[in-house]
Amino acid sequence: MPKQKVSIDFILRQSLRLFREKSYHNTSIADIAEACGLLKGSLYHYFPSKEALMNEVVKYAHAYFKKNVFSIAHNQELTAQEKMEQIFKKSEKSLLSHGDLMANVGVETANKNKEFTENIQTFFEEWIETVKIVFSEIANEEDAQQLAEQTVLEFEGAVMMTRIFKDPKFVHNAYERLINRFAAFSLNPNK
Amino acid sequence: MPKQKVSIDFILRQSLRLFREKSYHNTSIADIAEACGLLKGSLYHYFPSKEALMNEVVKYAHAYFKKNVFSIAHNQELTAQEKMEQIFKKSEKSLLSHGDLMANVGVETANKNKEFTENIQTFFEEWIETVKIVFSEIANEEDAQQLAEQTVLEFEGAVMMTRIFKDPKFVHNAYERLINRFAAFSLNPNK
Amino acid sequence: MPKQKVSIDFILRQSLRLFREKSYHNTSIADIAEACGLLKGSLYHYFPSKEALMNEVVKYAHAYFKKNVFSIAHNQELTAQEKMEQIFKKSEKSLLSHGDLMANVGVETANKNKEFTENIQTFFEEWIETVKIVFSEIANEEDAQQLAEQTVLEFEGAVMMTRIFKDPKFVHNAYERLINRFAAFSLNPNK
Amino acid sequence: MPKQKVSIDFILRQSLRLFREKSYHNTSIADIAEACGLLKGSLYHYFPSKEALMNEVVKYAHAYFKKNVFSIAHNQELTAQEKMEQIFKKSEKSLLSHGDLMANVGVETANKNKEFTENIQTFFEEWIETVKIVFSEIANEEDAQQLAEQTVLEFEGAVMMTRIFKDPKFVHNAYERLINRFAAFSLNPNK
DNA sequence: GATGAATGAGCTTTCATTCAT
DNA sequence: AATGAATGAAAGCTCATTCAT
Structure with missing residues (x-):
């Protein structure tokens, strides 16, 4: 049966899931x-190995976040508060369904x-950088860095816990906390 | 030739590592x-399966934290600030070397x-509860819960990131932040 | 889009190589x-299977030797010595570049x-027969058979060794030896 | 079922065959x-890969020739003629049954x-050297080298042909020829 | 004729587990 | 208790072959 049954995009989405x-x-x-x-042999038309497939999946997820999440930080039409809300609302939506690929794979393959x-390091660096950009609107450079790091780590910890539990x-709680903290900090910034 | 070459405790520590x-x-x-x-087959004199071994390892790590970390919250001789410092100093020391078993295994085997x-859920519940006890000294019930959750999640996120990077x-940064926050909150509590 | 991209001859030459x-x-x-x-599937327009292709390649190589090497033995314009020289000069040129298809495949597929x-047996029979014809000019029937066999086997052994090393x-050495032996035998034939 | 069913030696002999x-x-x-x-998985107790097994088989065959064939050249109790006879009688006996491992594998894996x-190169170097030692008893250095090379190549060619046909x-014929040539040369040496 | 997606059988390899010694 | 040979299921992967387009 020739006739294309699947697209690379479809395989990547299934693999990601x-x-x-x-x-x-x-x-x-x-x-x-x-x-x-498909049958397993057929996958090798699209990817030369399981590792290569995984790598593409990582890139796919990264690209998704870049386009749909990280880009929000540069949206001139939004207030800082709106940016934070949208960034983590989007992240929550994306990560809640199945857990966080980057964290899973990062830990499973850290020494391998x-x-x-x-690629996973780059992903997290960009995520922290994204949040730092928003914090920079209400905090100085150094504080923004720490606040961004704190925020992303807490959120990642929350995703992991949601998975385990x-x-x-x-x-949800982490989202509420970090949004409230941002609002509070906005009112009393140290910039 | 009988004669036990190793102790169960030794196997658990090696496995944990x-x-x-x-x-x-x-x-x-x-x-x-x-x-x-030892040789492969010999392990089966101590544990009936790899999963059973893993389970014992989880219990072992849990017991270690109970005795060495969680107990700190009940040490009457320490101030709240000292408790926080010791709890996370101990955790840092324990987790930094090799990463966090609970998080790794929790994620790797979540649906399996x-x-x-x-067991892993219980571990994290107790950890959050431990930190909540300390926060309760300077915050009300509801705040203490959120602050404890936030603190543990951030710390867990930091452990993961330390692993990946x-x-x-x-x-280190997470430790500094959470200790400073605790100190700041102590000065201006909302209890 | 029909239009033949390649000729059967071209495929056979590439396959042979x-x-x-x-x-x-x-x-x-x-x-x-x-x-x-071409792409994989397209080859099946020319040959029904890998084995069938191989068979055609064997025939192709055989035909090549028939026309360019074995024919030399019947060239009335050459002396016996010249025939030997040309036969093995041509063989050397043909086999040195990539090794001897017949020997490789013969050994690899002997029981398969x-x-x-x-086909490969016929090829070697004809080769030995070719050399025998030349030896017959300076030796009796029985000697010619043995000398031809000896010469071809040594040359084949040399091709294999050239491949392995x-x-x-x-x-080169085998060529020199067999040409010199032929010359020496010519001077002192036992015909 | 534990209990050793096979020895490494047995596996090597079966593999060689x-x-x-x-x-x-x-x-x-x-x-x-x-x-x-055995079942296929069980072989991996003895050899880490098919290639490693093959390598051991090559060494095994090499060791066999060293001990049983190449050693003959150093047997002081034999005449040169007897040495030649025994060397190739032994080789014939060993190679006739199943073909020549070294040649097969050498060709199949030459670029791999x-x-x-x-290892295979070393084998053939030693074989030629062995025959050269015997020829040195009746010929000068340079002739001995060429005669040894010629003899081994012819014999190898003969093994291949025996396989193909x-x-x-x-x-058999190659054996007769090379023994007769050696005898003739002994009577009229150019040493 | 050419394509290339899909097949499916077969390969090498891994590994938790068993059990006679 | 310790061994380690043996198992067997399952993994990742290869490749000759088919066939709808």
């Missing part, structure tokens, strides 16, 4: 193929695959 | 056996093994 | 297709494909 | 395991595995 849900090692090529309606690690309250 | 360093899936029974000076998940600065 | 260079099993249909500027084996000296 | 009979690529790990009465190639006559 499975890697998030089950982690890298618990997801087999056969699992992904099945989710795509250099390219994974570098299968309870979205951790991310 | 390896699971932290390499994650659950990247650590084989042979790896653990080798680290213990119910018993792991429950192989850079202890994330945990 | 690859099978010689990399052996039958180390050459994939995709390799051959790529060398021809009857048709290959038969990646050093053309073995074929 | 199969690689000779069917070539490297036509022999699967499952084939070898089956020949040993450096260690194979080097499934007819031992090529090796």
Whole structure:
């Protein structure tokens, strides 16, 4: 049966979902193929190895965040508060469903695959940088850095906890806290 | 030839180290056996399966934290500030070397093994509860809960980031921030 | 879009080169297709299977030797010595670059494909017969047979050794030896 | 079922037989395991990979020739003629049954595995050196080298032909020729 | 004729687990 | 208790082949 059954985009989305849900090692090529309606051998038309596929998935997720989340920091039409709200609302929506690919894979492959690690590091650097840009509107350089780091780490911790407890309250609570803190800080900035 | 070559405690410590360093899936029974000076088959005299071993390791790490970290909250001889400092100093010391077993395994096995998940949930509940007890000395019930949650999540996020970046600065920074925040809050409590 | 991109002759020459260079099993249909500027599937318009292609390649190489090497024995304008020189000069030139298809495939597929084996047997029979014809000019029937066999086997052994050592000296030396022996025998024939 | 079913030596002998009979690529790990009465996974107790196994097989065959064939050249109790006879009688006996591992693998893996190639080169160097030692008893250095090279190449060519034709006559004939040549040369040496 | 997505059988390899010694 | 040979299921991957376009 020739006729294209799937697109690369579709494979990446299915892979992303499975890697998030089950982690890298618990997801087999056969699992992904099945989710795509293919046999495992067929996946190798699109990706030369499981690692290469994973790498593309990481890039895909990164690109998604770049376009849909990180870009918000540069939206001139929004107030700083609105930026924060949208950034983490989007993140929450994206991460809540299946967990955070970057964190999972980052931890699972930290000592294994250099390219994974570098891509994931870049992702988090950009995320912190994004939040720092918004904080810079209400805080000085140094404070903005620490506040951004704090905010992203807390949010990441919350995503992890939501995963472990299968309870979205951790991310919800974290969202409320960080938005309130931002509002409070805005009223009494140290800029 | 009978004669016990190793103690269960020794196996658990070796396993804990390896699971932290390499994650659950990247650590084989042979790896653990080798680290213990045993051969694969011999491990099965101590634990009926890799999962059962992992479960004991989780309990072991939990017990360690209970005794060495969580207990600090009940030490009557310490001020609240001292408690916070010691709790996270101890945690930092314990987690920095190899990463956080609970988070790794929690994420890696979230949808796989119910018993792991429950034990890990209990661990984090107790950790948050521990920190809440300290915050209760300077904040009301509801604030203490949120502040404890925030603090533990940020610290967990920092441990993860330190792992991914192989850079202890994330945990160091998080420690400094949370201690300073606690001090600042102490001066101006809303209790 | 019809329009033939390549000729059967071209495919056979590319296949011959690859099978010689990399052996039958180390050459994939995709390799051959790529060398021809085609894609895998397209090769099946020309040949029903890899084995059938190989068979045609064997025939192609056989035909080449028939026309360019074996024919020399019947060239009335040459002396016996000149015939020997030309036969093995041509063989050397043809085999040195990539090794001897017949020997490779003959050995690799000896118990696998009857048709290959038969074609390759015929090839070597004709080669030995060719050399025998030349030896018959200076030796009796029985000696000519043995001398021809000896000469071809030594030359084949030399080709193999040149392949294994990646050093053309073995074929060069063999050529010198067999030409000198022929000259010496000519001076003192036992016909 | 623990209890050792096979020895490493047994695996090597079975592997040697199969690689000779069917070539490297036509022999699967499952084939070898089956020949040993094992399942394929079990072979990995003894050898870390198919390539490593092959390498041991090459060494095994080399050691066999060293001990049983090459050593003959140094047997002080034999005449040169007797040495030649025994060397090639032994070789014939060893190679006739299944073909020549070194030649098969050498050709199949010539551009693939450096260690194979080097080991096989050493084997042939030693073989030629062995024959050269015997020729040195009746010829000068330079002649001995060429005569040894010629003799081994012819014999190797004969082994290959015997394989392709499934007819031992090529090796038989080569043996007769080379023994007779040696005898003739002994009577009229140019030393 | 050419394409290339898809197949499916088969490969090498890994690894938790068992059990006779 | 310790061994380590053996298992067997499952993994990642390759590749000759098919076929709708």
